[in-house]
Amino acid sequence: MAQTLGNATGVRDLTSAEIETFHRDGVVHLEALADATTCARLLAAADRRLEDFRKEKPGEFANNLAKDGTFLSERECYKQDPVFNDFCMTSRMAAIAGQALRSQEVRFYFDHLFMLDKDCAKDSYYWHQDMPYWGCGGTQICSFWLALTPCSVDSGALEFVKGSDKGRLYLPSAFGDAASERFATETEKTPEYHRQRDVYDIASWDIQVGDGLLFNARIMHSSRGNHSKTQRRVAYSTRWIGDDAVFEPKRGFQDPITYPEEGFPAGEKLSRSSRFPLLWKSGDLA
Numbered sequence: 001m002a003q004t005l006g007n008a009t010g011v012r013d014l015t016s017a018e019i020e021t022f023h024r025d026g027v028v029h030l031e032a033l034a035d036a037t038t039c040a041r042l043l044a045a046a047d048r049r050l051e052d053f054r055k056e057k058p059g060e061f062a063n064n065l066a067k068d069g070t071f072l073s074e075r076e077c078y079k080q081d082p083v084f085n086d087f088c089m090t091s092r093m094a095a096i097a098g099q100a101l102r103s104q105e106v107r108f109y110f111d112h113l114f115m116l117d118k119d120c121a122k123d124s125y126y127w128h129q130d131m132p133y134w135g136c137g138g139t140q141i142c143s144f145w146l147a148l149t150p151c152s153v154d155s156g157a158l159e160f161v162k163g164s165d166k167g168r169l170y171l172p173s174a175f176g177d178a179a180s181e182r183f184a185t186e187t188e189k190t191p192e193y194h195r196q197r198d199v200y201d202i203a204s205w206d207i208q209v210g211d212g213l214l215f216n217a218r219i220m221h222s223s224r225g226n227h228s229k230t231q232r233r234v235a236y237s238t239r240w241i242g243d244d245a246v247f248e249p250k251r252g253f254q255d256p257i258t259y260p261e262e263g264f265p266a267g268e269k270l271s272r273s274s275r276f277p278l279l280w281k282s283g284d285l286a
Contacts, residue, residue, distance in 0.1 A: 010034055010035060010037075010038035010087065010091045010092065011033055011034050011035075011038070011091055011092050011093060011096060012032065012033060012034075012096075013092075013096060013099065014030070014096055014099045014100060014214075018030060018214070019099060019100060019102075022100055022142075022214050022215075022216070023102075024163075025160075025162040025163060025203070026160070026162060026163060026164060026165030026166070026215060026216040026218070026219035027160040027162065027203060027213060027214065027215040027216070027219055027221075028213075028214050028215075029205045029207075029211065029212075029213060030144075030211060030212035030213070030214055031208075031211055032208075032210050032211065033144070033146060033210060033211060033212030034146055034210045034212065035210065036209070036210060038087070038091075038210075039146070039147075039148050039209050039210050041083050042083060042084070042087060042146070042148055042236055043148040043149070043234060044083070045077070045081045045083035045084055046077075046113055046115060046148060046234050046236065048081060049062070049072070049074055049077055049080060049081065049113060049115075050070075050072055050115055052080075053072055053074070054070075058074070059074055059075075059076065059077065059079070059080050060076065061074060061075040061076050061257060062074035062075075066116075066117070066120050066225075068120070069117040069119070069120035070115070070116075070117045070120065071114075071115070071116045071117065071120055071225075072113065072114070072115040072116075073112070073113070073114055074112070074113045075110055075111065075112045075113075075257055076110055076111065076257060077111050077112075077113045077236075078111050084111060084113075084236075087236075087238070088108055088111055088238055089108070089277070089279065093144065093238055093240075094106045094108065094240065094279035094280035095280050095284070096144075097142060097144070097240035097242075097280070098242075098280045098281075098282070100142055100214055100240075101140040101141075101142055101240065101242035102140075102242075103140045103242030103243045103244075103282075104242075104243050104281060104282045105242065105243055105271065105278055105280070105281045105282070106240055106241070106242055106278075106279060106280040106281070107240070107241050107242075107245075107270070107271065107276040107277060107278050107279065108238070108239075108240065108276060108277050108279050109136075109141070109239035109240055109241045109258065109276060110239050110257050110258060111236070111237065111238045111239065112143075112236075112237040112238075112239065113234075113235075113236050113237075114233070114234070114235045114236075114237070115232070115233075115234050116156050116225070116226045116232060116233040116234075117226065117232055118155075118226055118228050118229060118230055118231055118232045119226065119227070119228065119229050120225060120226045126222050127161075127190045127191070127192070127193055127194075127220055127221070127222040128170075128172065128190065128220070128221070128222065129164075129165075129169060129170060129217070129218050129219065129220055129221075130143065130217045130218075130239075131169060131217040131218050132169050132170060132171060132172040132250055133172050133250070133255050133258075134217065134250070134255050134258040134259075135247060135248060135249055135250065135255060135258050135259025135260075136217075136241065136245050136246065136247065136248055136258060136259070136270060137245070137246050137247075137248030137267075138241070138242070138244040138245040138246055138248075139216075139218075139244055140241065140242025140243055140244050140245060141216070141217040141218075141239070141240070141241050141242070141245055142214060142215065142216055142217060142239070142240055143213075143214070143215055143217065143237050143238070143239050143240075144212050144213070144214055144237065144238050144240070145158065145212060145213040145214075145215070145235050145236075145237045146210075146211075146212050146235060146236045146237070146238075147207040147208065147209055147210065147211045147212070147234075147235055148209060148234040148235060148236055149209060149231065149232060149233055149234045149235075150206075150207060150208055150209060150231065151206075151207045151226075151231070151233045151235075152206045152207070152228075153204050153206075153223075153224070154227050154228055155226050155227065155228035155231045155232075155233050156223045156224070156225060156226040156228075156233040157204055157205065157206070157207050157223060157233075158204065158213060158221050158222070158223050159193075159194070159202050159203065159204040159221060159222055159223060160202065160203045160204070160213075160215060160219055160220070160221045161193050161200050161201070161202055161219065161220040161221070162201040162202070162203050163201065164218070164219050164220040165215075165216040165217075165218035165219040166218075167218075169218065170190045170220075172250075190220065193220065193222075194222075194224075217239075239258075241270055241276060243271075245269070245270045245271070246266075246267050246268060246269055246270060247259060247260060247264045247265070247266060247267065247268045247269075247270055247273075248266055248267070249266055260272075260273035260274075260275050260276075261275070262274075
């Protein structure tokens with residue numbers, strides 16, 4: 001039977017230095033963000049999602065991004081398992097998102113599970129920014145990527161182009177075997193940052209269970225797949241929006257999760273949508 005996280009807070013506060021690094025670089029490595037009990041329960045919930053996927057009982061937004069092996073990508077897992085729901089809705093994640101975003105209010109956007117088999121490498125990088133896939137605009141939009149297994153660059157840890165959140169947005173490109181017709185035909189290829197490491201400031205870390213990566217929705221990032229013969233990579237991301245997040249349709253792709261159905265015009269505050277619950281505001285007990 002699935003267990004919830006109970007009354008444990010599960011996650012720690014951010015330090016002032018971590019918040020400053022996030023705003024300067026667009027990304028920061030958060031050592032021991034979540035405790036071991038929380039991570040163990042989330043990993044068990046992730047394995048339940050993988051079991052359902054393999055039994056051909058996937059959630060609405062679950063798919064395999066790998067041609068050979070399994071790279072499970074599933075969004076809105078919080079609707080499928082009470083452990084994910086509890087982590088998103090009742091842990092202190094919203095409060096630390098408020099710390100990170102320096103926002104007066106924080107709303108839950110959506111969650112995203114990634115499960116990458118050992119020895120499941122892909123031939124190329126997929127450098128991308130998240131925001132071009134999402135129906136939103138603004139500066140106070142972030143993700144917490146929580147490691148539920150250890151990983152290094154060799155086993156699929158993310159790499160980031162530091163400071164790229166301050167630059168332009170690129171049109172989105174397809175992942176894995178996704179149908180290209182869903183994307184704009186005029187998509188411009190993003191630079192091959194990994195081939196120009198002497199030009200760009202690319203950051204990555206060896207990640208332990210419970211470590212987090214906090215990053216801006218505009219920052220360029222990627223991974224090269226899992227080349228480890230022994231270690232799978234499992235990570236759970238939660239996405240958060242602050243005061244200035246607005247509805248903003250994008251060319252080429254529109255993620256049905258991340259824009260409201262109420263017919264809001266472009267530029268309307270996402271805080272008006274009932275789809276994105278208010279979970280923290282300034283003055284709440286952290």
